[in-house]
Amino acid sequence: MLPESFDYHSAFSRNLGWVTETEQEILRSKRIAIAGLGGVGGSHLLTLTRLGIGNFNIADLDIFEQENFNRQAGASIRHVGREKADVLEELALDINPQLKFVKFSSGVDVDNLDQFLEGVDLYVDALDFFAVDIRQAVFAACAEKGIPAITAAPLGMGVAFLAFLPGQMTFEEYFRLAGQPEDEQLLRFLLGLSPAMLQVKYLIDDTRLDLNAHKGPSTAMACELCAGMAGTHALKILLNRGEVPAAPRGLHFDAYRNKMAKTWRPMGNDNPIQRLGLKLVRKRLSAKLAAPRQSPEQVLANPIERILDYARWAPSGDNTQPWQFELLSDEHLLIHTRDTRDWCVYDLAGRASQTSVGTLLENIAIAARSEGLDASFTLQDPTVDAEPVIDVRFSALTYSSDEASLLPYIKTRSVQRRPLSTRPLMAMHKHALEAAVGPGYRVIWIEGRQKKWQITRLLLRAAGIRLTIPEVYQVHKKIIHWGAQFSHDRIPDQALGADALTTKMMQWALQSWGRVKTMNRYFAGTLMPRIQLDLIPALRCATHFVIVADVARDATQDYLSGGRATQRFWLTATKLGLQLQPEMTPLIFATYAREGRRFTDSADKLGDADTVRVELDALTGGEVDAVFMGRLGFGASATSRSLRKTKAQLSTSEQ
Numbered sequence: 001m002l003p004e005s006f007d008y009h010s011a012f013s014r015n016l017g018w019v020t021e022t023e024q025e026i027l028r029s030k031r032i033a034i035a036g037l038g039g040v041g042g043s044h045l046l047t048l049t050r051l052g053i054g055n056f057n058i059a060d061l062d063i064f065e066q067e068n069f070n071r072q073a074g075a076s077i078r079h080v081g082r083e084k085a086d087v088l089e090e091l092a093l094d095i096n097p098q099l100k101f102v103k104f105s106s107g108v109d110v111d112n113l114d115q116f117l118e119g120v121d122l123y124v125d126a127l128d129f130f131a132v133d134i135r136q137a138v139f140a141a142c143a144e145k146g147i148p149a150i151t152a153a154p155l156g157m158g159v160a161f162l163a164f165l166p167g168q169m170t171f172e173e174y175f176r177l178a179g180q181p182e183d184e185q186l187l188r189f190l191l192g193l194s195p196a197m198l199q200v201k202y203l204i205d206d207t208r209l210d211l212n213a214h215k216g217p218s219t220a221m222a223c224e225l226c227a228g229m230a231g232t233h234a235l236k237i238l239l240n241r242g243e244v245p246a247a248p249r250g251l252h253f254d255a256y257r258n259k260m261a262k263t264w265r266p267m268g269n270d271n272p273i274q275r276l277g278l279k280l281v282r283k284r285l286s287a288k289l290a291a292p293r294q295s296p297e298q299v300l301a302n303p304i305e306r307i308l309d310y311a312r313w314a315p316s317g318d319n320t321q322p323w324q325f326e327l328l329s330d331e332h333l334l335i336h337t338r339d340t341r342d343w344c345v346y347d348l349a350g351r352a353s354q355t356s357v358g359t360l361l362e363n364i365a366i367a368a369r370s371e372g373l374d375a376s377f378t379l380q381d382p383t384v385d386a387e388p389v390i391d392v393r394f395s396a397l398t399y400s401s402d403e404a405s406l407l408p409y410i411k412t413r414s415v416q417r418r419p420l421s422t423r424p425l426m427a428m429h430k431h432a433l434e435a436a437v438g439p440g441y442r443v444i445w446i447e448g449r450q451k452k453w454q455i456t457r458l459l460l461r462a463a464g465i466r467l468t469i470p471e472v473y474q475v476h477k478k479i480i481h482w483g484a485q486f487s488h489d490r491i492p493d494q495a496l497g498a499d500a501l502t503t504k505m506m507q508w509a510l511q512s513w514g515r516v517k518t519m520n521r522y523f524a525g526t527l528m529p530r531i532q533l534d535l536i537p538a539l540r541c542a543t544h545f546v547i548v549a550d551v552a553r554d555a556t557q558d559y560l561s562g563g564r565a566t567q568r569f570w571l572t573a574t575k576l577g578l579q580l581q582p583e584m585t586p587l588i589f590a591t592y593a594r595e596g597r598r599f600t601d602s603a604d605k606l607g608d609a610d611t612v613r614v615e616l617d618a619l620t621g622g623e624v625d626a627v628f629m630g631r632l633g634f635g636a637s638a639t640s641r642s643l644r645k646t647k648a649q650l651s652t653s654e655q
């Protein structure tokens with residue numbers, strides 16, 4: 001029954017201006033067939049209904065399931081288990097109760113094709129990507145009956161559009177699918193839809209594309225873009241409003257990359273460029289199929305295992321991950337720590353390693369809270385300062401907090417050593433970061449032109465020590481993973497922040513101490529690394545910071561606690577969209593100078609370390625116990641990063 005208040009002219013009056021009143025009447029009289037009401041079909045139907053189209057033939061044999069929720073119009077809790085065709089008919093009638101529907105609830109097939117296309121002015125393809133046979137049949141029938149047919153494919157966060165117009169190139173002439181095996185047909189369909197392939201650049205996990213299971217990743221944004229693109233061309237075709245790009249021409253708009261590609265492939269998939277593209281994709285695909293299949297992400301049943309899976313993403317100096325886990329029971333765990341004082345000049349008292357272990361403990365505490373658990377940490381022997389063993393016990397949380405958890409940022413937090421934006425932090429950013437370190441700590445900001453130059457000078461002086469003493473050479477040789485974007489147990493060279501040429505030069509020089517000396521003496525070997533790794537990043541950031549302990553630290557416990565404060569600061573920065581790079585070498589050399597520690601045989605460099613101490617004190621307003629130092633700024637996340645050792649490598653029982 002029609003509600004009395006519904007009036008077609010008033011419901012669609014806001015289209016007027018873009019269409020005339022007469023054109024609106026024409027749209028009202030048109031019949032559009034839509035096959036498939038899944039990813040894009042539902043959005044097509046609702047968009048075309050709002051355009052004022054008056055008649056639809058719709059076909060779908062599926063019911064709504066939770067897997068559809070991320071993108072499909074009509075997919076919602078109250079529609080789970082219901083037929084898509086019924087739900088979408090209801091939703092469209094709710095917009096225009098005068099709509100006339102012919103519904104094909106068992107889908108479209110060769111037997112009902114004629115009926116499905118009866119009286120149709122335009123066919124909008126929305127069949128499942130994998131429904132190759134019936135798609136071919138529908139397009140062939142449209143060509144035969146002189147019905148314009150369009151398809152808008154959701155690809156990544158964009159849309160690829162093709163039109164097959166009466167008397168022009170047909171679907172089969174363009175895609176050339178006949179007689180091909182199914183895999184090849186799918187490949188040809190994909191590459192034909194999008195010769196520009198704008199989306200592949202940002203597919204971050206291609207294991208989610210499973211051709212055998214007929215599943216692929218998708219987004220709601222792409223489906224909505226498809227509805228916009230198809231609706232616009234439907235309007236142009238139905239109102240005879242001028243040229244519509246028809247096959248062999250195609251359009252691909254990618255919102256993510258902010259790019260629009262207009263493609264032209266005479267002979268369709270037989271075009272030499274397409275043939276080459278197909279060859280490349282085939283090769284890539286067969287390599288992917290031949291490669292050992294990555295096992296799907298394991299679902300961890302035990303809360304402690306889940307907690308440790310987060311914990312292991314803690315940062316550590318040079319990605320050394322100086323810890324191993326011994327699981328004693330469901331509530332009890334030992335962390336065996338190591339330090340790197342025997343080979344790492346930055347860790348001569350094991351303090352850097354303890355700071356890292358502190359970041360691990362903070363991760364455990366955060367992950368435990370998300371499991372409804374409270375983690376308590378005790379040093380097995382508080383008097384031991386080297387390689388402490390930490391006893392961790394979990395108990396039910398006795399308090400609940402509404403505070404948003406930092407948990408999601410544990411795995412995305414990463415060092416960014418490249419130049420960042422100089423846009424200053426706002427007061428709210430600083431407040432959040434100052435609050436994050438918690439009681440007992442405070443943050444000193446080093447910003448503004450003059451202070452930035454001062455700290456840059458300080459960093460360059462520290463780099464002068466770092467890049468020229470044999471003690472550091474040993475460390476760099478060990479911890480850089482050459483030719484790598486990711487590394488499980490070291491730092492990949494691409495994450496260092498130098499350009500390809502400088503990286504190559506560093507790799508060559510670091511083969512032997514003799515080479516380093518030759519480079520430094522005759523070729524100003526430290527110049528480019530200092531400019532790229534220290535000078536430019538020091539200037540290109542929002543601010544530098546020093547986290548300071550209110551009371552001077554001396555016990556292991558204090559260093560662990562400093563690490564926990566540091567991790568809260570770093571995770572909060574990540575949550576705020578900021579990138580962070582630690583700048584620990586000046587702080588470490590200054591501490592060595594203060595303690596009178598002879599960390600190198602070079603008397604000159606010991607003198608430089610003392611100057612670093614004096615300059616650092618000047619920047620922090622006097623002698624302070626600096627826990628952590630670094631720089632912050634807005635910018636994209638690093639594309640190259642350190643990963644972590646496997647669970648087995650981090651477990652004492654699996655050694």
Ligand SMILES: Cc1cc2nc3c(=O)[nH]c(=O)nc-3n(C[C@H](O)[C@H](O)[C@H](O)COP(=O)(O)O)c2cc1C
Nearest residue numbers: 315316317318319355356414415582583584585642
């Ligand atoms: C105590 C400590 C000191 C660090 N010192 C530096 C440093 O001086 N310069 C730097 O670029 N990164 C430094 N890092 C970052 C580590 O190299 C980095 O955390 C590690 O390689 C893991 O990479 P990810 O943080 O990207 O996961 C330090 C990290 C910690 C925990």
